[in-house]
Amino acid sequence: SFRKVLLLVGVSSRGCPLPAAFPRPCPPMTGHSFVPDDFVECFILSGYRRLPCTAQECLASVLKPTNETLNFWTHFIPLLLFLSRFCRLFFLSGRDVPFHHPWLLPLWCYASGVLLTFAMSCTAHVFSCLSLRLRAAFFYLDYASISYYGFGSTVAYYYYLLPGLSLLDARVMTPYVQQRLGWHVDCTRLIAAYRALVLPVAFVLAVACTVACCKSRTDWCAYPFALRTFVFVMPLSMACPIMLESWLFDLRGENPTLFVHFYRRYFWLVVAAFFNVSKIPERIQPGLFDIIGHSHQLFHIFTFLSIYDQVYYVEEGLRQFLQAPPAAPTFSGTVGYMLLLVVCLGLVIRKFLNNTEFCSKK
Template sequence: MVMVGVVFLNAPRLLDWANSPPHLQFNKYVLTGYRPISPLGECVRSLFYLHNELGNIYTHGIPLLCFLFLLPLVIPWSQLSEPWLAVAHYLACVSPQLGSVLYHLFMNHEGGVAIYRTLLTLDMCGVCLVNTLGALPIIYCTLLCQPLLRTLALFSYAVLSSYAMYCALSAGSNVRRLRAFSWQACFRGALLLLRWLRLGAGSPGALRRYVLMEGLAAAGGFINIVRVPERWLPGAFDYCCNSHQIMHVLMVASILQLHWGVLEDLSWITGPRCPGPGASL
């Protein structure tokens, strides 16, 4: 408690939007609470005093620790004939949280724009990985009884994801970044439609999880783009409940839905689900 108190007492003077570094002026409705340009140690120390990025750090930092240590305990590793599905799922859940924490914690590093762009790239790589690796178990289980189509779908999604990653990393705005993932979302939507029409395989209960996953992710992306609620009351949500923090919470909820859906699918495929080689539902 003494150490925490000292850290709070020695917190640096925070900046307003106009005096913050230009590369950090990406939300004009957040008016105060910006950290000054700092060395590595000061960036880490910012975990222990209030500023406008603290909520962004903790809303992904706490889930990151939970996912890192708890997910391996609930995945049925010993029952899986295809362990790579579980590995892909684990990386999909962990990657966006890790990239986000690094980005928000060190974005005010004294390395300036160069470091910021590197961190932003890492953050976007995490988003790309959850969109790419997160869908692989869904594709595999949906087309479980159609091996040739399953292989083609996995390959096609990998190629599509590579293009989406290129577009996301080269995008100059949040709108373009969100648009980069739209084709992946359409691909996943087609898989969910196959399940709903009973033309695809998979656990019956997982479909609802995946629909919620897509809805929560889309809502989070939209809120982050339109900058609400801070757009309505600039300065009132500088430290808490602004659009980016809401997006973080919705993204964590989306990943949880993905996790619960994949767990149902992984348990579902442990039994004999197809009549024979090449059989379809």
Template sequence: MLSLKLPRQLSINQVPKVFREQGILFGYRHPRSSAADCLLSVFQMTNETLNIWTHFLPAWYFLWKLLSFSYSLDIWSDTYTWPFLIYMLTCCIYPFTSSCAHTFSTMSTQARHLCYFFDYGALSMYSLGSAIAYSAYTFPEEWIDSTFHRCYVPLAVLNTVVSTGLSCYSRFSEIQQPRLSKTLRMLAFVYPYLFDSTPLFYRLYLCTGESCMESVIPIHYRHCVFAFLTGFIFASHLPERLAPGRFDYIGHSHQLFHVCGIMGTHFQMEAIFMDMNVRRDWLLAFSPLLSLSETVGSIGISIIINLTIIGVFSRALYSTPKSTRLLQGKALKAFSRVNHF
């Protein structure tokens, strides 16, 4: 039977520190799992299973929404819709990349870091996709074609580079300085979100124009609520921090973090789509359309730079002193003896 072939699970004391999660005591996969074992674990209840599925299924949901929008919109000749389609593409990529990262992150210490390097890069691209869509459809009337509006997307590209670099760098201090690592990672994603949302926050709380009174505003509020919950849950490690071992498989913070993040993206997508349609005539009359270089060009340049950053940090993984690599290898070999297939 399939259940007899599933890999054995380990406790927190049976895995190296780099694989341990605060408040999670059981359900760990072997730190030197094969690719086949990682795929099998998707159908086994471990402390990572719901982390995988809470992003894998939404990735297909967003892909379905992208295809639906593609059929309903004139995407080939209507350049007004291109920023939204680019945004939707990033909505598909980031949960799928995260799902893959969680699936294969227990193949080795280096594999774990590599997986999350790509995860962070995908999140950075989603941040840029959000900025492109906000620039095209969500800016308040008072800010349209202002200096900030013209510099908004280029600055978002810069933020993407900084976010990927800082989040990848944070993994190198994860063992020795876990608090610093967590702080750097939070900063790497909170700052781009706050920057991207600046025009939205103004529109929600400060502006006095007609764009403040539109029916889409409550949906934007829902997105903001889930965005706040996403950050709070990630930083707090609740609820497993209060009851270690009680939420190892279901209900721990990373699962809730995924769910809140996806719900936030869902409401963001609905709000941007509504802005795109409701504000179309006014934006076409008074707001300059984003050029090809500001949409496709920005995404393309960011992908190249992010892959370069990931390549540099990946190479650094194998540039540690030989003695350090030998110690890591001995530690993993010791842990491998606890699991007999």
């Protein structure tokens, strides 16, 4: 029988390596039938690394044709590009503002989020075959880094982009509402309440999104990719004022850089979400795109393009902010928030690691 054949070659019926009684080693790369179910990716039939790998073998695999190789390189190369760009912004831009000036604190928060996201993704994809527990830990950290990046983006928006919007200027919105809608209301309090709630709400969303993504790795979740995509989109709602500004006012004319790069960023995000949920092209032809061209690689590429556009308009927002800064960002309102978020996300990951349910549908 097929089971007896598997026993002869030294693997169980689920594809797991057998213990010392069957010491025959696994090949460096193998098919989906010869790895634990938790490691199998949808419609990816080959190119799996043998389990368990050592750390040295994991590092060496980035130069070998496995189904994780381009997952690593499609984020490692952007990591180097963004590291170079942020070094230029902080240290080589020629501004009179030193890198440690309070005006640059939101940019530090944003830059740390971008770099951490790409670094954690690279780490998770390289070392995901060390063990089941470490695989889960690395991807939990990956989800946490995405939430950290999302909150860092909101901090940058809050200080560099939102103050320049007519939508959040009571002197503009109060007469606008009265003329267009006939409502005799003073928008001062509403706008002040929004400004006061932006960062706390974004903070809660970051923690909640991490919890939801970690839960998606357990067996109760039938559609983990769709859930994670939806969850990752939720923090993007913090940019809604920019979208409303373009509908209500002439954002294209007043700030063409923000308009073009903002909408192009969201186009890349829609494309990335499509590939992440649909599992195209490997769904159409399983086995053909195992090494090059599968959906997770395309997801990485379009995610990089979206963040590239975001960096562009955040940098432009910083330039306008430095021309006439409304108020200096505080340490507690920027770095303090980020440090508190790190603590909360660490507690979330610790809780899930103490749970014995691991189901890795990446």
